[in-house]
Amino acid sequence: MILSALQSLFSLHLLPAVLLGVSLGFVAGIVPGIGGRIGLLLALPLALLFDPVGGAVFLIALHAVVHTSGSITPIAYGLPTSASEAATALDGFQLQRQGKGAEALGASLSASSVGGVLGALVFMAAAPVVRPIVGSLGAPEFLVLSLLGLALVSSLSDRQPSAGLAVAALGVLASTVGIDALTAQARFTFGRLELWDGLDTIAVVGGLFVIPEMLALAGGKDDKRLPATIAELPRMLSGMAEAFRHKMIMLRSTVIGIIVGIMPGAGSSIAVWIAYADASARNKGDVPFGEGAIAGVVAPEAANNAKEGGALIPTIFLGIPGSSSMAILLGGFAMLGLDVGPTMLTTQLPTAMTFAWTVILANLLTIPLFLLVVPHLVRFTGLRPKAIAAFALVAVVTAALGTATDVFDPLQFAAGGVLGVALYLAGLPRAPFLLGFVMGPMVENSLSKTMQVFGPEAILRPGVLILGAALLVVLWRLRRPQEGVATATKRSREVAFIVLGAMALLGLCAIADAGHFTASSKIAPIASALILIGASLFTVLRIRREPPAPAPSMSLPMGLAFALLVAAAPLLGLMPASMGFLLLARKTFAERWTWMPAVLIAVGLFQVLMVEGLIGTPLRFGVFGTGLFR
Structure with missing residues (x-):
């Protein structure tokens, strides 16, 4: 059955789902402010392109690689893309400042891949243990x-x-x-x-x-631009090998990630910091943690990816999500009409094994993608963190209202x-x-x-x-x-x-x-x-009796412009409303007006692809039609 599940993953209706999920998950992990949770939300409409199992495979593949690519910006730029990547930035960015950024990136890739694969194997092995309990x-x-x-x-x-x-x-x-x-x-x-x-x-x-x-x-x-860095392939490969010199830290962190992932409510941030603290306490190297220790990159990255395999156990076998990301994944399954829970241990056990192989294959596919893309990616000056906000807001409006x-x-x-x-x-x-x-x-x-x-x-x-x-x-x-x-x-x-x-x-x-x-x-x-x-x-x-904390802040002008976008979409259509919103929010992402035509064309093509091409919604007219045009 396990081999049959692996064979089915290479079929023509599931392999494209894996490849698309890995590609989009890689991008979601890199972009500041997106990450796994928001990446899943934005990708939910795309899951409808596939049958229920294919859509689930797409979402699982996407989420399986987010933390792997999420290590790039903390190491190369010192900018964690999510709370769970903050520990990686402590030693990773110090290594980058010491001229060892490529080695740190390679070590993070090895640790992430090992953690992800072992976590999936534990999920696969958990079926015979969980079945009598359930x-x-x-x-x-x-x-x-x-x-x-x-x-x-x-x-x-x-x-x-x-x-x-x-x-x-x-x-x-x-x-x-x-x-x-x-x-x-x-x-x-x-x-x-x-x-x-x-x-x-x-x-x-x-x-x-x-x-x-x-x-x-x-x-x-x-809102500072991020510094450019260089990642040469030979040095990245050297870093991958260096990670295995800390194999016991990698294995302990993987176990910690799996155990924390199984616990409902314990997020990846908890797993990462427990693994980092454990590795720091056991560190016998010359470089202290926080000052550029390779083990300080290996531990959090192994726990980060291993946690996902553990989190799939209660999510798939019990229908109980252990985190907000797993809850979004469970909501995506419901949207696709796929039942998870105890039936995954009986009549749908082959499907559950397919999900486990999806995590393994996604982590393995990320290795060549990482090595191919990262050396070129980190040569460019990073985006300003604010620049992504306007485009993410347009994307979520398109996803939410494209089928309205x-x-x-x-x-x-x-x-x-x-x-x-x-x-x-x-x-x-x-x-x-x-x-x-x-x-x-x-x-x-x-x-x-x-x-x-x-x-x-x-x-x-x-x-x-x-x-x-x-x-x-x-x-x-x-x-x-x-x-x-x-x-x-x-x-x-x-x-x-x-x-x-x-x-x-x-x-x-x-x-x-x-x-x-x-x-x-x-x-x-x-x-x-x-x-x-x-x-x-x-x-x-x-x-009333609690101590104060820093007040959260939001952009009021961006908020008002976005409110106009949501109000105008049912009246004007998604594309005209989105173009108007981008013009109002131009200062957050464009320094020159000459960039705006290319930006508007790119967003327009994205919406045509999403709404008319992928979601399959025809052009609609009328006061409350929210297709591309009113």
Whole structure:
């Protein structure tokens, strides 16, 4: 079966998915501000080009190589492209300043490849171990396991853990919009047929993450051009060999990455810093960590990629994403109509093995791509970090609204953007919303089965008692903020009061509207609304006594221009609205007006390819058509 899965990966309908995923993932890792999470969001529409398995392979291949290429800018330019790449920059950029940047890049490639391949092999080997465990679990255990995953993510949220619980509950509440699959009850649709299928994942999640990240990038103070560097191929190969002189550090970091990846809520940043600290404590080399030690590059890069193999175990086999990136991946699977969970251990085990081979093949394909591209890539002066913001905003609007057919799609996108900006300015976590939104149907389905089949006796099952005890421990941690973590300045604290108050009010409105639902249809909305209200009010009481922290900033001019883009797209069409937005935001990426025609032509071709060529949406006319033209 394993060999058959590998053979199927080289078929004509899966190999192009792997190649496209590797190419786009390589680019997403290089570009500051994109990375794995936003790269996945922007690529979701492209997954529709393939069948369900092909689309999943494309997304997995993309995410598998993001961290490998993500080491380029931290080493060559000292600019981490994401939080998980920050540890690589400590020693990598010091090596670059010492004239050893090529060796550091080669070492990062070896460590990333080894970590990624071993992580995938562990995922493959986990199937026979996980199968009997999952086979013994019923709906009650899956219910508590789902709640434990949400609680873990909330407890590990920055600043206020209780705020993470409130945002997760809001995500679960949002997932109940539409027709209840078990009772056919319309919930929170307000009589609109457009909401019967629920909220659009790309529109809501794209607005929630991409918009605030890009507006923050555009509003950042540091906008210096990055220094050029040189990476010669022989020296990169020497660095690849040098990494294997630290094989024990590489293996330990790989194990750390896999273990942390399996834990729901523990992101790659945690794995990276644990691996870096472990390697630093065991360092016996002449060069201290932080001053240009090759082992300081090997450890975080091995853990970074190995974590993805570990994270696939709960995501694929249990349907429980362990991070926001895995939640986006799970949302992409749902969009493709691909069911993950226990069936991946039985009837769909060959598909799961195909996913494991995808990670391995993607990491191997990245090696020649890295060696071929990087020596030429790093010769050029880097982009200003702000320059990418305008283009990423146009890309996410194209992805979210390219298939829109009515006014509700732009409204969902705008609502997701408003929520994301509000949470960002309030200093509240956004990842728990995504996990709640993706896991909401699983929580509700398990809850309904537990009540109908097992009843109150479900609480006495051994698995429920064990998992329930772990859940109580995690919930106990939510009662207080993390020690030593600052919360907000006076301004963002006031914003937090407003946002949390609005969330509590939304919960009250949801309870009132759920009053006319059928008995079984109202349980999940009311339960999530009650948790939302309680956690929001509890957080309001807690943050009044917390120490200050730097206030987040965003670009107000870019925000206003983007608001005009979202408002104009349904009226004018994507292309005219995007051209107007780029003209308004020109100063962030173009120094001369002579560059603008080439920029506008390139963006126009991209939108034609995306909307008319790839997504297959025909030209539409009418007030609320959001094709290329009105």
